[in-house]
Amino acid sequence: MNIDFRTPEYTIHRAGERCTNCRICVRQCANEAHLWDEKQKKVLADDIKCVNCHRCVLTCPTRALSISSYPLEFKPNAHWTPHYITSIFKQASSGAMLLAGMGTDKPYPVYWDHLLINASQVTNPSIDPLREPMELKTFLGRKPDSLKIENGELAEKLPPQLELETPIMFAAMSFGAISLNAMTSLAIAAEKMGTFYNTGEGGLHSSLYKYGKNTIVQVASGRFGVHTDYLWAGSAIEIKIGQGAKPGIGGHLPGEKVGLDVSLTRMIPEGSDAISPAPHHDIYSIEDLRQLIYSLKEATDYSKPVAVKIAAVHNIAAIASGAARAGADIIVIDGFRGGTGAAPLRTRDNVGIPIELALAAVDSRLRSESIRHQVSLVVAGSIRCSSDVIKAIALGADACYIGSAALMALGCHMCQKCYTGKCNWGIATQNPSLTKRLDPVVGAERAANLLKAWSHEIKEMLGGMGINALESLRGNRLMLRGIGLTEKELSILGVKHAGE
């Protein structure tokens, strides 16, 4: 007998007295974890196929289903935990790299949870956002040192700026990695909320050009879907150097996901793998980056800000400073907890640094070099809620990107199996029978609601601090205190400890 050592991660419970054998779960599960047994005339489950995405649980009309961890324990061992044992089983069987989706799930320190926000008491009144204006408007783009004013009029126009009504944008996720319905949802939500979504590296589907005003188009190492109309279509161009979930490596969209639409949008043959090289093959140095930045500016008549997205790695402060000097108008830093459609598991879980430390280090470095005000700083990779946004801005960010959180608004349950193409929520898949499950009108409503809710919360906390315009929080680290942090961590974050 041949044992392949695989055991289920989850077990599906079916309450027999509730199940009507309606077989909705069978049709809903793209992983085929639910099976109809013709002989017994009842629905059965194959636990090993379950990814715990809750699709069946939420679609079961009689609430007969629940899922829990598979009750199987290895002999306790603090070093050889089940994760490492089962990883070895998998690799010994496949001879392949382990893949993962979304951001790392390892228990690294979450610095957001070690930062506390200030509020006004007595000496300085808090401001009530229900009674007073509270402004979140944010501009991203290059800022001059001063203004040229002649006879009371502006004598020189500002460089191009992105104007955001709330400091939150939807992060780069490509058509291919996510479905057209998911992208359309984000595009509509961005338009509705006065912010931006990002095409990722998969080009811009012809149906999305009409949202160009709220689009940031990305140019990545594979140059998929990049052409003149594409560059002109958006309000800004983002050069993607790296991604927080997998710094230093490229991307791979398997041929099975490259259907007709993806093929046309990416400008590659149908069914072919779309492989993004690890580096841009025309950027081997900072001076090469400058050339690409200016090529893109030339191509668009200097009418759009150019962003450079880099993964948070050890030397991030120096790299960001180089990017600013190379002509980037916006620098995007993606922390190591950032999500992805597919990444080698060991890379995802071990490469890069937390965004909180990277952001603080970059902001401090750019200030010590007196160039922070010239560029905008956008952070991505692990923003979970409005207070994370507040903390990021107080540490020095101009705005945040949300990716995972945006997908959760559309229904993502963080099962981390995006790379299988079997996303039951119609998000990380190109299978038409699955993508149709996500109605872009409903998706847009939910994504916009998320931004609306977070914006309300940000205003509430801003008012509490006695601040009525977001720019007064930006880099205002006195509004933060650390809790449970070492001297070193406090010094990198540039904040005092609570009680100080």
Add this chain to the structure above:
Amino acid sequence: MQFREGQVRIPSGCAISGIMNRKGNLFSGNDIIKSIALMHDRSNGLGGGFAAYGIYPEYADFYAIHMFYESGACRETTETFLNEHFEIEIGGKIPTRKVASVTNAPIIWRYFVQPKPDRLLQSGLEVDEYVAQCVMRINSEYSGAFVVSSGKNMGAFKGVGYPEDMGEFYKLDTYKGYLWTAHGRFPTNTPGWWGGAHPFTLLDWSIVHNGEISSYDANRRYLEMFGYKCSLQTDTEAITYIFDLLLRKHNLPLDVVVTAMAAPFWSAIERMEPEKRELVKSIRTVFGPLLVNGPFSIILGSRKGFVALNDRIKLRALVAAEKGDYVYVASEESAIREVCPQPDKVWAVAGGEPVIAMLEGVDQL
């Protein structure tokens, strides 16, 4: 242990008052002392001070450096620095009276100086910038020494005590100026340092300020990129540097500076004429980090006049009045009526709307 400004951030509430004669006629310090004394309860005896313009006509072309020293030794080391960088026309103690409530006064000196021509040439700086940098060096590098003021034909007089006691201590009744501002302090901590009292000054600028700004660290960190050292960690210091950066270094018109510091709301900007809208939008885009947020009322004094300003949602009191050539501003109307019982006009200053009083023939501060 008591902390000082610079070691810890000390917020404070306050009273402010200012009087100016637009024709440049000189008047004694008696009125400003009476005005600020009326608001006695707005301060708590932990800081009072005055800025006076037009008081040194005989040395009008010299930078008047007012100094606090903690000891004779630090006076000597600082004077070595002053001698290296300036030609000192004359220097000496600032005359004071004995006042029972004023104790622990530092050694208080003043010098009338000009930059040494060769040092100035070497530095490659504008003369004002040269003086400003020397002032910042003394304040940050010479422990025990503090530059109280450094402008021409003006001076700051301040210390720990109620403002009216400071006025008496410094014999301000014997000085004559065309512009006086005053400050009574109510710090929410217990510092006992004379340097921490207001006004805060740099070159000709003096600031008296009531409030606690919530944008302090955002303002400070922006200013530091332009070479300012916010060593006192006070709002007043930051606000002074904002004015200095925008008015002197960037040479921007006063209305632009006021728009940057107390910006109109976006809802109001939307309603402006297209050209004005673009200008104000650009100001907010570029100088957003210099928006002064949270409650404040300030009087910025300069050789050419003053501007008084409230935060944009008026979280602090500020009243203004006119009588003939005189312009008055104060935290309370009573403090104006105390010295000018029947003003021609008196009004509550709106949030974000500056009261500008300039000497005749001057159109920019």
